[in-house]
Amino acid sequence: xxxxxxxxxxxxxxxxxxxxxxxxxxxxxxxxxxxxxxxxxxxxxxxxxxxxxxxxxxxxxxxxxxxxxxxxxxxxxxxxxxxxxxxxxxxxxxxxxxxxxxxxxxxxxxxxxxxxxxxxxxxxxxxxxxxxxxxxxxxxxxxxxxxxxxxxxxxxxxxxxxxxxxxxxxxxxxxxxxxxxxxxxxxxxxxxxxxxxxxxxxxxxxxxxxxxxxxxxxxxxxxxxxxxxxxxxxxxxxxxxxxxxxxxxxxxxxxxxxxxxxxxxxxxxxxxxxxxxxxxxxxxxxxxxxxxxxxxxxxxxxxxxxxxxxxxxxxxxxxxxxxxxxxxxxxxxxxxxxxxxxxxxxxxxxxxxxxxxx
Amino acid sequence: xxxxxxxxxxxxxxxxxxxxxxxxxxxxxxxxxxxxxxxxxxxxxxxxxxxxxxxxxxxxxxxxxxxxxxxxxxxxxxxxxxxxxxxxxxxxxxxxxxxxxxxxxxxxxxxxxxxxxxxxxxxxxxxxxxxxxxxxxxxxxxxxxxxxxxxxxxxxxxxxxxxxxxxxxxxxxxxxxxxxxxxxxxxxxxxxxxxxxxxxxxxxxxxxxxxxxxxxxxxxxxxxxxxxxxxxxxxxxxxxxxxxxxxxxxxxxxxxxxxxxxxxxxxxxxxxxxxxxxxxxxxxxxxxxxxxxxxxxxxxxxxxxxxxxxxxxxxxxxxxxxxxxxxxxxxxxxxxxxxxxxxxxxxxxxxxxxxxxxxxxxxxxxxxxxxxxxxxxxxxxxxxxxxxxxxxxxxxxxxxxxxxxxxxxxxxxxxxxxx
Numbered sequence: 172x173x174x175x176x177x178x179x180x181x182x183x184x185x186x187x188x189x190x191x192x193x194x195x196x197x198x199x200x201x202x203x204x205x206x207x208x209x210x211x212x213x214x215x216x217x218x219x220x221x222x223x224x225x226x227x228x229x230x231x232x233x234x235x236x237x238x239x240x241x242x243x244x245x246x247x248x249x250x251x252x253x254x255x256x257x258x259x260x261x262x263x264x265x266x267x268x269x270x271x272x273x274x275x276x277x278x279x280x281x282x283x284x285x286x287x288x289x290x291x292x293x294x295x296x297x298x299x300x301x302x303x304x305x306x307x308x309x310x311x312x313x314x315x316x317x318x319x320x321x322x323x324x325x326x327x328x329x330x331x332x333x334x335x336x337x338x339x340x341x342x343x344x345x346x347x348x349x350x351x352x353x354x355x356x357x358x359x360x361x362x363x364x365x366x367x368x369x370x371x372x373x374x375x376x377x378x379x380x381x382x383x384x385x386x387x388x389x390x391x392x393x394x395x396x397x398x399x400x401x402x403x404x405x406x407x408x409x410x411x412x413x414x415x416x417x418x419x420x421x422x423x424x425x426x427x428x429x430x431x432x433x434x435x436x437x438x439x440x441x442x443x444x445x446x447x448x449x450x451x452x453x454x455x456x457x458x459x460x461x462x463x464x465x466x467x468x469x470x471x472x473x474x475x476x477x478x479x480x481x482x483x484x485x486x487x488x489x490x491x492x493x494x495x496x497x498x499x500x501x502x503x504x505x506x507x508x509x510x511x512x513x514x515x516x517x518x519x520x521x522x523x524x525x526x527x528x529x
Numbered sequence: 530x531x532x533x534x535x536x537x538x539x540x541x542x543x544x545x546x547x548x549x550x551x552x553x554x555x556x557x558x559x560x561x562x563x564x565x566x567x568x569x570x571x572x573x574x575x576x577x578x579x580x581x582x583x584x585x586x587x588x589x590x591x592x593x594x595x596x597x598x599x600x601x602x603x604x605x606x607x608x609x610x611x612x613x614x615x616x617x618x619x620x621x622x623x624x625x626x627x628x629x630x631x632x633x634x635x636x637x638x639x640x641x642x643x644x645x646x647x648x649x650x651x652x653x654x655x656x657x658x659x660x661x662x663x664x665x666x667x668x669x670x671x672x673x674x675x676x677x678x679x680x681x682x683x684x685x686x687x688x689x690x691x692x693x694x695x696x697x698x699x700x701x702x703x704x705x706x707x708x709x710x711x712x713x714x715x716x717x718x719x720x721x722x723x724x725x726x727x728x729x730x731x732x733x734x735x736x737x738x739x740x741x742x743x744x745x746x747x748x749x750x751x752x753x754x755x756x757x758x759x760x761x762x763x764x765x766x767x768x769x770x771x772x773x774x775x776x777x778x779x780x781x782x783x784x785x786x787x788x789x790x791x792x793x794x795x796x797x798x799x800x801x802x803x804x805x806x807x808x809x810x811x812x813x814x815x816x817x818x819x820x821x822x823x824x825x826x827x828x829x830x831x832x833x834x835x836x837x838x839x840x841x842x843x844x845x846x847x848x849x850x851x852x853x854x855x856x857x858x859x860x861x862x863x864x865x866x867x868x869x870x871x872x873x874x875x876x877x878x879x880x881x882x883x884x885x886x887x888x889x890x891x892x893x894x895x896x897x898x899x900x901x902x903x904x905x906x907x908x909x910x911x912x913x914x915x916x917x918x919x920x921x922x923x924x925x926x927x928x929x930x931x932x933x934x935x936x937x938x939x940x941x942x943x944x945x946x947x948x
Contacts, residue, residue: 243718243743244651279740280757283660319760329758330583342582353582355758363581366759369736374759391719393739450658453718453741 205463206231208257208264210434215258215265218406220415225267228256233442235457240303241390245455250444253289253459259466264432265419266291268442275409276447277318280333285447287318287409289416292441293430293464295386299439302460304387312430313385313393314403316416318447321381321407327354372398381405382418386428390454400426422466435468530645533710534808537833537859539634543645544836545653545715550808553801554729555707555767556840557789558821558828560883562847562869563796564700566672568592570788570797574704577787578766583758586664589765590704590788596853597670600703601659604751605832608644609856611655612834615647623834625860633809635826636833636861643836644712644749653715656747664754674698691848692866692907699846702796704788705752705765706831706839707731709808713764716747728801729840730767738762749835772801772889774923782923783889795884800891815892817879817920818842825876827868829858844869871906877933878918885929890920901934 209228216222233255237248253270268289276287291314294300300309322328331337331351339350347357356376361367366374372383372395382405387393395401402424407416422432432438442459445451531547534540574590591600599605616623623641630637644655677696679685689696707724711731714722721737722744724730733744733753738761744753745762753764768786770776776784784790789799800818803811813819821828821842828842845854845862847870854862868876878895898915905911913933920929940947 241718242651242653243716246651279760281661282664282742282745282755282757283658330585333757337585339585343580345582355582358582364583364759365735365763366738366756366761369734371736371738371759371761373738373740373761393719394737453739453743 204231204233205437205465206233206255206257206266206440208259208266208464208466210467211258211260213260215260215263215419217263217265217404217417217419220267220269220406220408220417224258225256228258228267230254230256231462233459233462235442235444235459238303238443238454238456238458241454243453243455245449245451247449248451248455248457249446249449250457253442253444255442257464257466259422259432259434261434262422263419264422264466265417267415267417268444269413269415270444271413272409272446272448273412274446274448275318277322277409278328278333279319280328280330285450285452286445287414287447288316288445288452289407289414290315290443291418292387292443294439295428295430299461301389302441303454303458304390304393306389308388310386310388310428312428313387314405314418314420315383315385316381316405316407316418317383318381318407318409318414320378320383321405323378324381327377329354370398371395372401381407384429396426396428400428402426402429432466434466436466438464438466440464534633535643535710535836535838536633536809537636537639537830537838538643538836539629539631539636539638542643542710542836544710545645548808550709550804550806551724551726551729552804553727554709554804554810554840555772555799556802556818556822556842557797557799558818558842558844558883559702560796560828560844560880561699561701562844563794563883564592564702565794566592566594566700567793568668569791569793570702571667573787573791574765577768579763581758583756584763586661586667587754587756587763588667589752589754590702591667592700592702593668594671594673594698595701595849595857596675596698597673598668598701599670600667601663601751602666602669603663604659605857607657607659608655608749608835609832611657612642612644612647615642615655619647627860635823636829636859639834639859641834643834644747645710645715645836652747653743654712654747654749656712656716656749658742658746659751672698689848693850694848697849699849701831701843703750703752703831704841705731705767706750706837706841707765707767708840709838710836711748712835712837713744713748713753716743717741718743725769728767728769728772729804730769730772731764732766732769733762733764735759735761735763749832749837750839779888782926784887785889790884790887792884798883798890800889813892815894817882817890817893820875820879820893825868825873825879826861827865827872827876829861829865832857833859867907871909871911874914874916877913878916881918881931881933882920882929885920885931886922888922888928890929891923892921892925894919894921898932 207229216224233253235250237246250270253268255268257266278284279286293312295310295312300306305311341350342353344360344363345353345357346359347353355364355367382403384396384401384403404419424431439461441461443456445456530543532541533544533548535542570590579587593599625637625639627637648654674696707730721734740760742755745755753762755762771784774781774783785799789797802818805811828844830839845858847866896917901915902913915932915934917932922928
């Protein structure tokens with residue numbers, strides 16, 4: 172009787188794991204969250220985090236955890252949660268992300284300096300690919316705001332920003348009169364800034380937006396869209412130990428690499444954040460799982476009723492075997508392990524029993 | 530992690546990517562014994578590649594005075610310390626078993642951990658990012674020797690004598706090792722670093738680099754460098770237009786890099802060696818680099834225990850303490866110094882080829898000459914022959930011809946005072 176109940180317990184666990192997998196019932200706490208974008212009229216406050224309009228949007232708290240699937244990893248990332256709000260008009264969407272960060276890291280000049288940053292991620296096809304950078308055949312569109320790019324818009328930082336007492340006789344192949352003030356734009360031959368010559372946006376002489384528009388289809392595949400395809404605007408400001416960063420883009424885009432939005436529809440999105448002071452960059456980051464993004468219909472003037480699992484209501488069924496493997500594989504493994512342990516314990520007790528009763 | 534064979538270590542080791550070897554490998558031998566620390570190599574590299582905005586502290590080639598100097602400061606001490614801590618945590622010793630030395634394990638078998646094996650689950654390799662303060666004084670401790678043991682007046686009573694000087698320093702010439710298993714390439718989360726199949730040169734794709742500095746962190750030799758102006762990392766490109774033979778001066782044949790070609794001390798020999806499909810060096814006894822490294826074993830890799838299979842080899846300095854040299858160049862040090870101190874006819878001839886031409890030498894021939902000297906070296910009889918060595922370029926054209934005894938031209942009496 173005793174033995175049978177243990178086996179039964181193991182089977183129940185395995186069954187539970189299989190059921191969860193089959194019905195795609197998520198265990199992570201951020202799943203089931205929905206960011207409801209409030210429809211507004213007039214101009215969106217795309218560069219004003221303090222605008223009263225943001226109060227019309229319902230804020231959600233999105234829990235973040237350290238990326239722990241691929242190397243490099245940093246188990247103790249610092250951003251544990253972000254607060255998100257969204258507003259839209261009939262032509263534009265704006266999302267504001269806030270998070271606590273005691274240090275204001277907006278420089279990338281010195282070798283040991285890393286920037287604060289935040290990113291939004293949207294699947295490019297119906298369903299949900301792997302929540303971290305998408306997967307092969309499941310591309311994602313990523314909007315990546317960078318604190319140093321934000322600072323660059325006011326004044327592009329360079330070596331003399333960090334080293335005001337530096338001296339240099341000359342930089343060849345530049346047209347500048349004052350060598351200390353040489354900027355990438357002053358190079359008559361950009362080959363001496365090979366990243367600039369190869370079209371790398373990081374080396375751009377000027378920046379129109381602090382947000383980079385990218386595409387990814389799995390770890391290591393992150394690729395910036397072409398300069399002419401950079402169409403996400405943004406603004407970020409740090410005050411009193413917190414960042415408030417706004418992303419804004421037209422609801423529609425003609426580019427295949429861009430997500431598009433329509434009022435009344437539900438989308439998936441996820442968040443990632445980096446604390447530069449902690450050396451966070453690349454996959455050494457805090458990330459959320461998929462949450463819903465719902466654009467309230469313009470006619471209502473108010474948010475749509477609750478939908479507990481927004482991603483389920485989208486028309487196409489998700490088909491992401493790799494993502495499912497990452498999320499549910501460990502559960503099946505744990506169930507298997509418990510069964511093996513239970514079996515081992517049973518075998519041990521069976522072995523020991525005769526000795527107890529000589 | 531894949532299993533790859535590292536012949537420096539004499540064993541397989543864990544690496545991020547499976548084995549895939551280039552057809553040829555960029556390699557060089559540096560004879561530390563001959564370096565005068567003039568930094569002409571450093572200046573040539575700087576004037577060719579790193580004179581622009583954001584590259585102010587960037588020296589792809591540098592020469593540092595050991596044991597105290599280092600660029601970035603104390604780079605090797607920092608990584609050795611981390612490696613030592615990993616060994617202590619794992620209860621292991623960084624030892625070599627020389628009894629297992631053989632053809633595929635010329636220095637024996639390394640039984641310790643490499644920087645990849647000591648990395649743990651979260652990173653590809655052990656590493657650290659040196660802050661700007663450690664990069665900006667590239668020649669700190671120049672010509673600084675270890676403590677001098679003199680008498681009351683500071684004069685040595687014994688003087689300095691081989692085999693080991695009590696007061697010593699030596700120059701270490703460093704550039705990217707274009708490793709067979711580059712830690713920088715393994716470290717890059719977006720595979721922006723690649724090793725070229727045609728010559729094994731390791732490059733950072735400037736279009737894909739996002740300035741994460743994982744390569745700066747995990748290259749144990751600290752030869753990936755960050756450029757704040759472009760917010761990307763850059764590194765030694767092995768003067769690839771010269772190596773490709775596409776530089777106008779090269780006449781279509783591979784040419785030595787700038788740092789190699791300018792060396793007044795004639796300490797450098799640069800070339801391309803043929804690599805077999807299994808990653809071993811294709812047998813080429815008449816290739817000067819193959820001869821120096823594989824046959825004579827006179828030149829050794831720098832810190833082979835890091836596990837990246839670096840491709841710059843050093844003839845260790847004869848006068849420095851052996852335990853220090855064994856830590857730096859592995860267990861082959863004693864044999865290498867013995868061979869260099871009393872060179873064979875072939876080795877002495879090949880040593881003449883250093884810096885005789887800008888073109889890479891792919892083959893040498895030796896024409897035997899007469900016996901010119903009989904003496905003793907380290908208590909053993911040694912003979913010197915005035916052999917002639919001839920070097921050939923990639924197109925098998927003669928590009929160098931030198932005799933062991935330098936020709937002497939005696940000025941006739943009537944021209945004694947002419948300039």
